[in-house]
Amino acid sequence: MVGAGLVVIGVGLGIGMIGKGAMEGIARQPEAAGKIQTAMLIAAALIEGIGFAALFAV
Amino acid sequence: MINPMRQLFTLCFILIFQALAFASPNEHETTNEQLSEKELMKQEIKEVMGHHLVDSYDFNFLGDKEGNHYGFSLPVILFDDGLKIFSSSEFHHGENVVEKGGNHYKIYHGQIYKTDAAGTINYNENHFPTNEQPLDFSITKNVVMIIVTCLLMLWLFGSLAKSYAKTGGLPKGVGRFFEPIVMYIKDEIAVPNIGEKHYQKYMPFLLTVFFFIWILNMFGLTPLGVNVTGNIAFTFALAIMTFLITNFTGKKDYWLHIFDPLGDSMPWYAKVPLYIILIPIEILGVFIKPFSLLIRLYANMAAGHIVLMSLIGLIFIFQSWIGGTLSFALTFVIVLIKVLVALLQAYIFTMLSALYFGFASAEHAHEHEEAH
Numbered sequence: 001m002v003g004a005g006l007v008v009i010g011v012g013l014g015i016g017m018i019g020k021g022a023m024e025g026i027a028r029q030p031e032a033a034g035k036i037q038t039a040m041l042i043a044a045a046l047i048e049g050i051g052f053a054a055l056f057a058v
Numbered sequence: 059m060i061n062p063m064r065q066l067f068t069l070c071f072i073l074i075f076q077a078l079a080f081a082s083p084n085e086h087e088t089t090n091e092q093l094s095e096k097e098l099m100k101q102e103i104k105e106v107m108g109h110h111l112v113d114s115y116d117f118n119f120l121g122d123k124e125g126n127h128y129g130f131s132l133p134v135i136l137f138d139d140g141l142k143i144f145s146s147s148e149f150h151h152g153e154n155v156v157e158k159g160g161n162h163y164k165i166y167h168g169q170i171y172k173t174d175a176a177g178t179i180n181y182n183e184n185h186f187p188t189n190e191q192p193l194d195f196s197i198t199k200n201v202v203m204i205i206v207t208c209l210l211m212l213w214l215f216g217s218l219a220k221s222y223a224k225t226g227g228l229p230k231g232v233g234r235f236f237e238p239i240v241m242y243i244k245d246e247i248a249v250p251n252i253g254e255k256h257y258q259k260y261m262p263f264l265l266t267v268f269f270f271i272w273i274l275n276m277f278g279l280t281p282l283g284v285n286v287t288g289n290i291a292f293t294f295a296l297a298i299m300t301f302l303i304t305n306f307t308g309k310k311d312y313w314l315h316i317f318d319p320l321g322d323s324m325p326w327y328a329k330v331p332l333y334i335i336l337i338p339i340e341i342l343g344v345f346i347k348p349f350s351l352l353i354r355l356y357a358n359m360a361a362g363h364i365v366l367m368s369l370i371g372l373i374f375i376f377q378s379w380i381g382g383t384l385s386f387a388l389t390f391v392i393v394l395i396k397v398l399v400a401l402l403q404a405y406i407f408t409m410l411s412a413l414y415f416g417f418a419s420a421e422h423a424h425e426h427e428e429a430h
Binding site: 045 | 350361409
């Protein structure tokens with residue numbers, strides 16, 4: 001139970017940090033917004049994958 | 059173009075309304091129910107949830123309280139000293155013990171076990187049945203869904219290809235919706251990862267996998283109760299495909315990168331202590347990469363379905379105006395998110411497969427090292 005909570009904290013932090021980096025990148029260079037968005041979604045899905053795997057193992 | 063966008067929008071709306079229509083009765087029930095009624099409701103919800111998430115031997119669309127089921131039974135094909143084919147209606151939804159050719163079979167928790175005439179199931183200390191299981195090739199709900207999706211895709215893309223031949227390279231109708239998607243997969247997923255020279259070989263697999271997973275995910279969101287991508291055996295098969303393709307089309311550089319990652323930069327006696335650690339990790343990596351693909355798709359879809367079913371069940375438990383409406387709104391939002399996740403997971407699977415193929419077919423990437 002506690003493990004599941006810790007996993008979700010980790011995933012939330014990770015995806016939040018990616019989102020922050022993505023926002024900053026788009027703010028600096030709005031014409032690269034498409035590529036930055038794609039990269040952000042990919043990284044978010046990877047982190048979510050680990051999070052789900054850990055959740056199921058718990 | 060306005061028309062495909064409107065079609066896409068209507069399609070999304072229909073999907074979402076299916077989920078809504080499924081959930082809308084019982085919202086107007088008043089409070090003041092007995093406690094046992096709530097317990098009964100929870101039991102029923104658990105049953106329906108389990109039934110929607112797990113594979114089963116019959117197609118069960120609706121069921122009312124008297125026990126009438128609308129749907130049809132699927133054939134059971136067992137291979138247990140001889141081929142035995144019979145309809146799963148003989149199991150009578152899990153109560154009957156079927157006898158075929160001297161062997162008795164019984165369904166327990168959705169799987170067929172070999173028992174004696176009385177239908178006893180022996181448990182070990184963890185409450186798992188220890189009866190033997192025959193080799194099971196039956197056509198279950200998931201298999202039917204896979205076959206339906208295959209036929210749908212064959213028909214859809216076959217007729218698309220034919221329409222291209224007729225109009226000489228210009229798409230019309232549904233082709234206008236699919237062409238940007240196919241071009242996107244080619245330009246943004248295949249070519250950057252695999253490179254201009256070899257991407258043609260892998261395009262059929264990438265396209266098939268993308269649309270297959272997307273359509274199956276979408277079907278899982280409908281109230282038909284099929285959950286193919288949330289089944290670990292199915293995603294395991296997909297990951298094995300990626301694994302086999304990566305390793306059988308790997309060029310010399312790929313294997314060189316695994317067994318000799320440092321290359322010419324160090325003399326051999328300096329590499330040996332490092333390789334004792336590096337090479338097992340690289341070998342593990344060969345297996346872990348498709349494994350992560352498998353887990354990601356399975357966990358996302360299965361967890362998503364569980365959450366969705368639980369939220370819909372929540373509507374039924376809150377038998378009041380406020381609780382019902384709030385959980386209804388929550389379910390609506392979550393359904394929208396799930397529609398996005400369906401597409402996203404298909405995209406991620408395809409992209410990572412393309413990445414692994416890129417590793418496998420990379421060659422002459424060392425030129426940039428000699429440049430400096």
